[in-house]
Amino acid sequence: MSTDDRLIFLLSKAHNKLQNYIRGQLATAGVKISAVQAGILFLLKERDGRTMTELSQILSTDNSAITGLVDRLERAGFIYRRMPPSDRRSYLICITPDGLEEINKAREIIRRVNEEIKEGFSAVDIESYKKVLNGILEKLGKSGQG
Numbered sequence: 373m374s375t376d377d378r379l380i381f382l383l384s385k386a387h388n389k390l391q392n393y394i395r396g397q398l399a400t401a402g403v404k405i406s407a408v409q410a411g412i413l414f415l416l417k418e419r420d421g422r423t424m425t426e427l428s429q430i431l432s433t434d435n436s437a438i439t440g441l442v443d444r445l446e447r448a449g450f451i452y453r454r455m456p457p458s459d460r461r462s463y464l465i466c467i468t469p470d471g472l473e474e475i476n477k478a479r480e481i482i483r484r485v486n487e488e489i490k491e492g493f494s495a496v497d498i499e500s501y502k503k504v505l506n507g508i509l510e511k512l513g514k515s516g517q518g
Contacts, residue, residue, distance in 0.1 A: 394485055403478045409445055410482060412438075413475035416451065416467040423462055450474055 376382060394407045405413065411431055415422060428438045442465055445451045450471035453463040467475070490498055 390485075390489070394482065397481050397485055398478060401477065401481050403474065403481060404448060405445070405450065405474055405478055407482065408433075409441055409450075410475060410478045412441055412445060412465075413450060413467060413471055413478070416465060417472060417475055420466050421454070421464040423464060425462075427465065445471070 391407060398405070398407070398410075408431075412427055415427060415430060424435060424438050424442060427433075427442075428435050431438070442451065442453075446453065448470075450468055452466050452468060454466050456462070456464055493501075
């Protein structure tokens with residue numbers, strides 16, 4: 373039996389299935405944000421007052437995508453933009469109390485899903501998988517992509 377070795381196809385397919393699964397789990401729990409929006413809120417909870425460029429770099433996402441995500445989070449009342457006195461050309465993105473409450477709800481769901489997807493795999497399998505993913509990230513980072 374031959375296994376599919378089209379890594380890009382398999383990663384893309386797994387990513388799409390995982391995103392759909394997480395979306396459903398978050399919605400079932402009454403969480404109003406997406407997994408990608410949760411990534412922004414996680415970063416702001418870790419350190420509030422980040423710039424859009426900083427969020428974009430950490431999440432390896434282009435600025436226009438971050439702008440759309442931040443706009444939606446702001447409309448939902450989960451973040452706000454604050455202009456720093458030292459640089460009037462950019463905004464700092466800050467989390468609101470509602471944003472903190474929402475990310476705390478999402479964190480539990482995302483943590484549970486993370487544990488679910490590891491079920492049935494050994495610690496060695498998980499470490500190998502992480503090594504492959506980190507290797508891909510490193511290779512693409514060195515080539516200037518992402």
